[in-house]
Amino acid sequence: MNELLPQKQINSFKDKASEISHPHEMIIDLLRAIQLHHGWVPDDGVLLTAEVLGVLPIEVEEVATFYDKIFRREVGKRVIHICDSICCWTTGAEMIAEHLKKTLGIGLGETTADGLFTLLPTCCLGACGEAPAMMIGFTTHGLLTTEKIDDILQRERAAVAAEV
Template sequence: MTTIESQTTSHLLDQHILADFIQHAGEIEHPREMIIDVLRAIQLHHGWVPDDGVELTAAILGLTPVEVEEIATFYDKIFRRPVGRFVIHLCDSVCCWTRGADEIAAHLQKTLNIEFGQTTADGLFTLLPSCCLGCCGIAPAVMIKQQFYGPLTPEKVDELIATLRQEGSA
């Protein structure tokens, strides 16, 4: 594995975490299993995974950038372009849609003044559909920063957005 320069990677990953990943990758039989872990760590530190994050992941794990890119673009929770501070994943499973997710989707789009895949002008919110969040018991639901919210109504959405806006301005 090539030596990874700390000055070129510090904007992507904390150097202690980088060292831990490098050590762990050298100790396991199939470092490819760590792709998602490394990409998520880069995303947590940087906000999203730029091309040099894919290249860093490949260097850490001894893979080609294409092998990492195949995984990075498959998962909808890995962001390959800048996103807002709060990414709202709206569940669009059958269960959520039969319980009013279409109304929640329309309300979110109107309230945030964006369409799916867009980010608000202030950079706070990105709205994305998600195939299934696995939280049918609280449908309709969204996930923001690994936390689930539901069952949602337009009023609960307004409260949630207000709370997040306040957190975002702090």
């Protein structure tokens, strides 16, 4: 049994890869599936992806390290992406980042001691009209204030507690 991905899902990816002329197109899909199942993509995930799709491991690694939403190291249960685009910075992203660092007790690129939150910068979330913004999981939060952040963190903590 593979801990990175259920065998049924691996077989499904193999079947799809055999039906297309460029299995490279599926690298990101398989990496995302591994990450959703495992929480991040370890070296074995890169090797599994290469094996399943019949591509070189370096080709998988190139894709995995290009995208900032693919995690090549262990991260917290909730990853907070702080937008540091020009729109967000001109509307207070630096204050938002400092508040998050202080509240969580971590710096950028770090994970809280309880393994709950990882704090990462990202170049753009596409939420310029709601700057400053951050993303947790697949949810974008905009027009951030320190109070709004505190509320969001409280809800995320409660959601994780409910998952247990």
